[in-house]
Amino acid sequence: xxYQLSVNDEKKEVEAEPGTPLLWVLRDELNLTGxxxxxxxxxxxxxxxxxxxxxxxxxxTPIEAVEENKVTTIEGLEDRVSDAVVAAWxxxxxxxxxxxxxxxIMSAVGLLTENKKPTDEDIDNxxxxxxxxxxxxxxxxxxxxxxxxxxxx
Amino acid sequence: xxxxxxxxxxxxxxxxxxxxxxxGLNASKSWAATTTETExxxxxxxxxxxxxxxxxxxxxxxxxxxxxxxxxxxxxxxADWENIQVQFAPANAKIYANLAFGAQGTGGSTAIxxxxxxxxxxxxxARDVLxxxxxxxxxxxxxxxxxxxxxxxxxxxxxxxxxxxxxxxxITPPAEPKLKSKINFKLIGKETLRRKDSEAKTNGTAxxxxxxxxxxxxYCCVARPQNFGALVKSFDKSxxxxxxxxxxxRTLPNxxxxxxxxxxxxxxxxxxxxxxxxxxxxxxxxxxxxxLEEAHADLVKKPEFKATKNTDFERTDKMLQNAAxxxxxxxxxxxxxxxxxxxxxxxxxxxxxxxxxHDGCQFPSITKPTVAAVLGLKPEQxxxxxxxxxxxxxxxxxxxxxYHLEASLAFVAFGGTTPVKLVWxxxxxxxxxxxxxxxxxxxxxxxxGDGKLQCWDHRVATKSIIKGSPFExxxxxxxxxxxxxxxxxxxxxxxxxxxxxxxxxxxxxPVLWWRSVGHTHTAFAMETMMDMVAREAGKDPIAFxxxxxxxxxxxxxxxxxxLEMAASKAGWEKELPKNHGRGIAVHKSFNSxxxxxxxxxxxxxxxxxxxxxxxxxxCGIAVNPDVIKAQMESGIGYGLGAMMRxxxxxxxxxxxxxxxxxxxPIRMSDFPDIDVHIIQSDENPTGVGEPGLPxxxxxxxxxxxxxxGKRYTSLPLTEQGIEFT
Numbered sequence: 104x105x106y107q108l109s110v111n112d113e114k115k116e117v118e119a120e121p122g123t124p125l126l127w128v129l130r131d132e133l134n135l136t137g138x139x140x141x142x143x144x145x146x147x148x149x150x151x152x153x154x155x156x157x158x159x160x161x162x163x164t165p166i167e168a169v170e171e172n173k174v175t176t177i178e179g180l181e182d183r184v185s186d187a188v189v190a191a192w193x194x195x196x197x198x199x200x201x202x203x204x205x206x207x208i209m210s211a212v213g214l215l216t217e218n219k220k221p222t223d224e225d226i227d228n229x230x231x232x233x234x235x236x237x238x239x240x241x242x243x244x245x246x247x248x249x250x251x252x253x254x255x256x
Numbered sequence: 257x258x259x260x261x262x263x264x265x266x267x268x269x270x271x272x273x274x275x276x277x278x279x280g281l282n283a284s285k286s287w288a289a290t291t292t293e294t295e296x297x298x299x300x301x302x303x304x305x306x307x308x309x310x311x312x313x314x315x316x317x318x319x320x321x322x323x324x325x326x327x328x329x330x331x332x333x334x335a336d337w338e339n340i341q342v343q344f345a346p347a348n349a350k351i352y353a354n355l356a357f358g359a360q361g362t363g364g365s366t367a368i369x370x371x372x373x374x375x376x377x378x379x380x381x382a383r384d385v386l387x388x389x390x391x392x393x394x395x396x397x398x399x400x401x402x403x404x405x406x407x408x409x410x411x412x413x414x415x416x417x418x419x420x421x422x423x424x425x426x427i428t429p430p431a432e433p434k435l436k437s438k439i440n441f442k443l444i445g446k447e448t449l450r451r452k453d454s455e456a457k458t459n460g461t462a463x464x465x466x467x468x469x470x471x472x473x474x475y476c477c478v479a480r481p482q483n484f485g486a487l488v489k490s491f492d493k494s495x496x497x498x499x500x501x502x503x504x505x506r507t508l509p510n511x512x513x514x515x516x517x518x519x520x521x522x523x524x525x526x527x528x529x530x531x532x533x534x535x536x537x538x539x540x541x542x543x544x545x546x547x548l549e550e551a552h553a554d555l556v557k558k559p560e561f562k563a564t565k566n567t568d569f570e571r572t573d574k575m576l577q578n579a580a581x582x583x584x585x586x587x588x589x590x591x592x593x594x595x596x597x598x599x600x601x602x603x604x605x606x607x608x609x610x611x612x613x614h615d616g617c618q619f620p621s622i623t624k625p626t627v628a629a630v631l632g633l634k635p636e637q638x639x640x641x642x643x644x645x646x647x648x649x650x651x652x653x654x655x656x657x658x659y660h661l662e663a664s665l666a667f668v669a670f671g672g673t674t675p676v677k678l679v680w681x682x683x684x685x686x687x688x689x690x691x692x693x694x695x696x697x698x699x700x701x702x703x704x705g706d707g708k709l710q711c712w713d714h715r716v717a718t719k720s721i722i723k724g725s726p727f728e729x730x731x732x733x734x735x736x737x738x739x740x741x742x743x744x745x746x747x748x749x750x751x752x753x754x755x756x757x758x759x760x761x762x763x764x765x766p767v768l769w770w771r772s773v774g775h776t777h778t779a780f781a782m783e784t785m786m787d788m789v790a791r792e793a794g795k796d797p798i799a800f801x802x803x804x805x806x807x808x809x810x811x812x813x814x815x816x817x818x819l820e821m822a823a824s825k826a827g828w829e830k831e832l833p834k835n836h837g838r839g840i841a842v843h844k845s846f847n848s849x850x851x852x853x854x855x856x857x858x859x860x861x862x863x864x865x866x867x868x869x870x871x872x873x874x875c876g877i878a879v880n881p882d883v884i885k886a887q888m889e890s891g892i893g894y895g896l897g898a899m900m901r902x903x904x905x906x907x908x909x910x911x912x913x914x915x916x917x918x919x920x921p922i923r924m925s926d927f928p929d930i931d932v933h934i935i936q937s938d939e940n941p942t943g944v945g946e947p948g949l950p951x952x953x954x955x956x957x958x959x960x961x962x963x964x965g966k967r968y969t970s971l972p973l974t975e976q977g978i979e980f981t
Contacts (some may be wrong), residue, residue, distance in 0.1 A: 127520060139598070141599075142915055142916045143915070172532045188957075199647075226924065237893075
């Protein structure tokens, strides 16, 4: 089947089997490998992308579900919130192995887009779907607060 | 900053002179500088535009080696930190061996320790050559030249490194490059130095093996047996072949599984799941964990091997009989899976001279000969393109090179001319073995009438990680796999009468080092027991430990140093809020010393929250203090999650856990505040990737006892009825 997608503000036509998760379309067909495969069952958040600005788990999003929608991946992030998040991540050296961090950043951008001044509890609730086996959680939490401060300033 | 991994840059480059200068070791292991890249394998490369590139012999799994080794070069070269480039070294153990192993590989928290002098020498050699070249160019004394941020200066004259390369290539480096004295370090020890891999890992450009795509590549998932040790009898691909994108299914040449090939990852997974395989279970593990636990319980009673020279169970038993008080402890830890975020995978592609493996390769010195043996090649015909690894925690360094072996078999089974990408699903990895071994410890400790520790009888039963591996000669002595008893047999506590025994479990379930190896369970047993004994002696757990560390040895002094710092930073003497508890543990591993104080709170419903961990670490000279803090945070978090709720269990030999929901990783909402303090030291650097982990579980169970009076000696704690909030 051929599908028409809008990914990072570009029109893309891809050939895929019906029901193929967006994750594998992005990675194997469109070579947008910044979005990661972690578990395949929406339990780790490594595959988080934005659909119409909302974070979704691309491993559980069939290609049909995004045909009429705008998909944004880590490679396509460009706005004030994401700039602040990425800058905070670098300032605090959040990353270790880095494999989960695209997903962490996509979720953090989602959080700060809807909640400019999250508390620790807000962060716990919003970010608990994103696993980091290097356990960089303390720095992720600090980086979200830092990004929030940057956005306020 | 980007990490380029195009091996052709220097590995199989043209022999013609290039415009860059390479500094490294030549065939006779002397430092050399040349513009002909094949003459030596370099550690530092300097381009005509002045760009400096550090060549990193260790892989990067998050532990910070690309930052650490680059710091060592940049320090001695006085290079500009912001612009120094980083590149992974090719697989060549002759030049890039880990000096701790004599083979190329990363592990045992050795990357900085073994590179500390070598990488500084590389930087110092480069600096020496460039300074001499500038002196010659300008007709000045070398002593008049300063180097700062990759710029050479003498009086009014200045040049970047690239401007003196023409002369530099004619200069013979010193036989023994002069290193900076520690007081002149500018980058080593600098708290604000940022990681080299941060940018690429925050914009989606960092390349992991999972991201590698080569022309004509097929994707492969393997159907493996549910029982360890089972073999393929036959398979039926009629359902699999209905999956769009399916190419073929073939039995691996060693009968360990069936490789399913497809046009993309999703098709490979679906077709693999649809394949029907009949297995031969005659040599397979069919026991349940319950039975394995009972087998450990039998083994632990009668030690097969004595783990220290002074071990004499009869003598220790007599001491115990005469003791004023005997304290007994039975400890149990389950199988644990590593579960790095990036599921195992690699790509094998044919080259005109052999094959190239694209991998976050932890141990090239095992992978190269393993792949070569399967493909009938010489090891030097196997090239490894090292890319970022999405975590490892030990899993990527199997003694059998398991996933590379499997990928090679899948490559051969498909004809040996088509590039194959082997991808494991999360389910494959959880059920795939190579676990931290299950272990039981049985300890009896005796106190005299004054509450002084007199004797300690410690027996361990666990499956050996090392026996049957290439490391057996180095790490197994008189039947004892040192990794089964490390942290016990070599304890620095002065215990008058001390006997340690070991029995090996036999089972087809493959086991492996899991971040901090034996210390994962030995520190838990030792430091929990120490707390039990201190309480029975009616003494403060820290004061009790100090008594046993008072002989003045260097190790004891360093253990005391971290013990005291953790206690003081955590406010050990201060009163706690109601329903809070505090516990401590201290342990040496990988030549580093770490003490941790855990503070927990108990809610009205009895559920427990780990509030904070205060950590003190002595790892010698702190090369990158912020990376060290990050590694302590990481080791603590990794150990905490396992302690709380992780275990791999088997029912009739079949792994019960399927995916993350059944092996719930530690998450943001579980995470305590972690406060890390580094001891100032002039000793050479030691490990940091692993040593943060061992003290955390005992510190937490000791804190739970402090708050509740309940003693937990089996993990995970959720299995013991504890709920965490």
